[in-house]
Amino acid sequence: MMVYFTFEPREDLKAPLIAQFPQVDFKFDSKLDVANLREAQILVTYGEDLTEQLVDEAQNLEWIFVASAGVEKMPAAAIAKSDILVSNVRGIHKKPMTESILAHILALKRGLPFIYEQQSKGQWNKKTTLSELNGSTALIIGPGAIGSEIGRILQAFDVYTIGCNRSGEAAPYMDETHLLGDMAQYLPKADIIISMLPSTKYTKHLLGYEHFKLMKESAIFMNFGRGDLVDTNVLVQVMKEQLIAHAVLDVYEIEPLPANSPLWACENVTLSPHFSSHSSRYVERGLEIFKPSLEQWLNGERNLENKMNLLRGY
Amino acid sequence: MMVYFTFEPREDLKAPLIAQFPQVDFKFDSKLDVANLREAQILVTYGEDLTEQLVDEAQNLEWIFVASAGVEKMPAAAIAKSDILVSNVRGIHKKPMTESILAHILALKRGLPFIYEQQSKGQWNKKTTLSELNGSTALIIGPGAIGSEIGRILQAFDVYTIGCNRSGEAAPYMDETHLLGDMAQYLPKADIIISMLPSTKYTKHLLGYEHFKLMKESAIFMNFGRGDLVDTNVLVQVMKEQLIAHAVLDVYEIEPLPANSPLWACENVTLSPHFSSHSSRYVERGLEIFKPSLEQWLNGERNLENKMNLLRGY
Numbered sequence: 001m002m003v004y005f006t007f008e009p010r011e012d013l014k015a016p017l018i019a020q021f022p023q024v025d026f027k028f029d030s031k032l033d034v035a036n037l038r039e040a041q042i043l044v045t046y047g048e049d050l051t052e053q054l055v056d057e058a059q060n061l062e063w064i065f066v067a068s069a070g071v072e073k074m075p076a077a078a079i080a081k082s083d084i085l086v087s088n089v090r091g092i093h094k095k096p097m098t099e100s101i102l103a104h105i106l107a108l109k110r111g112l113p114f115i116y117e118q119q120s121k122g123q124w125n126k127k128t129t130l131s132e133l134n135g136s137t138a139l140i141i142g143p144g145a146i147g148s149e150i151g152r153i154l155q156a157f158d159v160y161t162i163g164c165n166r167s168g169e170a171a172p173y174m175d176e177t178h179l180l181g182d183m184a185q186y187l188p189k190a191d192i193i194i195s196m197l198p199s200t201k202y203t204k205h206l207l208g209y210e211h212f213k214l215m216k217e218s219a220i221f222m223n224f225g226r227g228d229l230v231d232t233n234v235l236v237q238v239m240k241e242q243l244i245a246h247a248v249l250d251v252y253e254i255e256p257l258p259a260n261s262p263l264w265a266c267e268n269v270t271l272s273p274h275f276s277s278h279s280s281r282y283v284e285r286g287l288e289i290f291k292p293s294l295e296q297w298l299n300g301e302r303n304l305e306n307k308m309n310l311l312r313g314y
Numbered sequence: 315m316m317v318y319f320t321f322e323p324r325e326d327l328k329a330p331l332i333a334q335f336p337q338v339d340f341k342f343d344s345k346l347d348v349a350n351l352r353e354a355q356i357l358v359t360y361g362e363d364l365t366e367q368l369v370d371e372a373q374n375l376e377w378i379f380v381a382s383a384g385v386e387k388m389p390a391a392a393i394a395k396s397d398i399l400v401s402n403v404r405g406i407h408k409k410p411m412t413e414s415i416l417a418h419i420l421a422l423k424r425g426l427p428f429i430y431e432q433q434s435k436g437q438w439n440k441k442t443t444l445s446e447l448n449g450s451t452a453l454i455i456g457p458g459a460i461g462s463e464i465g466r467i468l469q470a471f472d473v474y475t476i477g478c479n480r481s482g483e484a485a486p487y488m489d490e491t492h493l494l495g496d497m498a499q500y501l502p503k504a505d506i507i508i509s510m511l512p513s514t515k516y517t518k519h520l521l522g523y524e525h526f527k528l529m530k531e532s533a534i535f536m537n538f539g540r541g542d543l544v545d546t547n548v549l550v551q552v553m554k555e556q557l558i559a560h561a562v563l564d565v566y567e568i569e570p571l572p573a574n575s576p577l578w579a580c581e582n583v584t585l586s587p588h589f590s591s592h593s594s595r596y597v598e599r600g601l602e603i604f605k606p607s608l609e610q611w612l613n614g615e616r617n618l619e620n621k622m623n624l625l626r627g628y
Contacts, residue, residue, distance in 0.1 A: 095446060095448045095472075096424070096444065096446050099420055099423060099424050099446060099447055099448070099471070100420075100424040100444075102416070102420055103417070103420035103421050103423070103424040103426055104426070106413055106414075106416055106417035106420060106421075107417050107420075107421050107426055109413060109417070110410070110413055110414045110417040110590070111589075112417055112418070112421055112426065113430060115584065115585070115586050115587075116427060116430060116584075118587070119578070119584065119585045122573060122578045124570035124571055124573075124587050125587060126587045126588075126589045126592070129594050130410065130414075130589065130592045130593055130594065131593065131594050131595070132409060132410050132413060132593050132594075132595060133413055134409045134413070152470070153470055153471065156466070156467055156470035157413070157467065158409075256438035257438055259436060259438075264433070264436045270429065270430075270433065271429070271433045272429050273429075273432070273438050273439060273440045274440075275425075275440045275444065276424070278440070278444045279444055279445065279446050280443050280444065280445050280446075281445075281446060
């Protein structure tokens with residue numbers, strides 16, 4: 001039984017893992033090696049190193065544990081055809097991402113960019129308008145595990161939360177939940193619009209110019225899902241025309257964001273380099289999810305935590 | 315019955331106030347005028363325009379409503395001698411200040427200064443360490459109305475909260491509360507130390523070099539109470555020696571912070587110009603506290619909300 005990691009956890013995380021599973025042959029590489037992949041029954045990967053051909057070569061592979069939430073770069077059809085089980089670390093992102101999102105919202109409301117700028121000039125200056133988050137309304141597009149955690153924290157700040165998802169079924173920590181198709185009705189009510197949507201055929205360019213037209217002029221739009229939710233040219237136009245007050249982006253249609261992207265020149269946009277889920281505690285947490293799943297696997301159970309349907313995309 | 319404001323609320327806030335109290339003669343000035351003060355029974359002020367002599371002149375004055383939390387600049391002894399009731403807007407600050415404090419904490423944990431800096435250079439750069447707030451321990455020195463609100467939000471972020479106050483009695487939203495005198499015991503446990511203490515004889519230079527020595531090297535120290543809690547020279551030394559990771563200051567021994575203060579040169583210090591309670595909704599909220607109090611006053615009640623003991627200082 002070989003478990004193959006295509007990244008290297010820190011020594012202090014590796015040792016307890018090996019000790020807990022003496023019956024398992026662990027192999028750690030900092031980069032995928034085909035020979036090792038051919039032997040592996042279980043692959044632990046960030047999900048960016050697999051191709052269709054590699055999946056064909058991985059004759060012993062039964063389970064892929066993806067230490068990441070996004071799986072767009074995985075050869076979904078080949079994996080499904082080979083009947084390989086896939087699970088990921090969905091829950092792992094919810095706390096760091098929620099903290100990043102709240103950091104950005106509160107920074108804008110409470111003048112942090114202004115504070116930093118004045119400090120860099122050595123100037124004591126109070127001349128800016130500070131506002132407040134409490135009493136706002138937030139629209140969360142795609143309130144899954146992360147979106148619901150955002151809702152929980154926003155509610156603690158006395159924010160009214162509206163969720164829009166594909167089923168329209170009540171999502172946790174949403175004061176209201178509606179169908180994604182009815183989103184346009186709720187855009188005019190929201191002070192903050194946060195998208196956590198994955199990239200699927202359905203979500204591509206789902207938000208158009210007409211949607212931004214419906215938002216408040218004072219609205220903050222945050223995209224922490226996937227970059228193709230909005231056509232970049234549309235977004236640039238929206239921000240240049242100041243249809244809304246501010247956008248905070250962590251994801252882009254092309255990543256890294258090209259150096260000549262007009263987004264760099266938009267003063268009312270915050271550009272985060274798709275790392276809002278990063279954390280010094282990331283691998284530690286991934287292993288906290290992997291270890292009980294491996295325990296179950298060794299006991300013959302196959303209904304693992306965060307089991308995914310790759311063809312559906314989440 | 316004359317109510318004298320030494321500041322001018324916006325028209326849309328003034329009109330309903332006048333309409334609600336037809337029996338009251340309201341007078342609004344943008345600056346204190348002695349002739350008006352002499353006539354006033356009730357004074358509404360930011361608390362920075364009174365002197366001992368003016369209090370002596372204010373022969374009709376029975377109640378001072380201070381639209382601010384700090385009262386250090388008020389002639390406490392003269393006011394007490396004249397038996398003038400004083401109340402303030404204590405609750406008004408708790409939400410904006412808590413939001414400012416969380417903004418600063420989350421910004422540091424989630425790399426916002428780094429994001430802003432890279433963006434200003436037009437660089438896509440993920441090379442920084444992001445950490446998380448959840449799982450931390452916070453020590454709140456002076457968990458009053460504001461400190462408890464901070465505790466409430468920190469607990470929502472899964473932070474363990476320890477309060478230190480003068481009585482040692484349990485404060486709301488603190489997992490533990492201890493005597494201020496025992497603070498040294500809890501400093502080594504805290505990832506974040508937040509002071510909300512007022513300026514009194516007891517709190518002046520209460521935190522010394524030896525206290526910072528007890529803190530974790532990774533600790534964040536935040537002073538949002540009053541600047542004389544720490545001798546500025548001590549604080550500069552502490553930050554230069556990097557005894558702790560970061561300090562966020564909203565208050566200073568001398569305000570505005572002098573242009574030649576060595577604090578400006580400390581890279582591990584965030585300098586906020588004593589405005590963390592500011593809000594575009596400030597006067598509106600102040601009037602929300604003042605109006606029911608005035609209603610009570612007119613009915614002969616004197617036990618008003620946020621009644622203060624000026625000689626005690628809070």
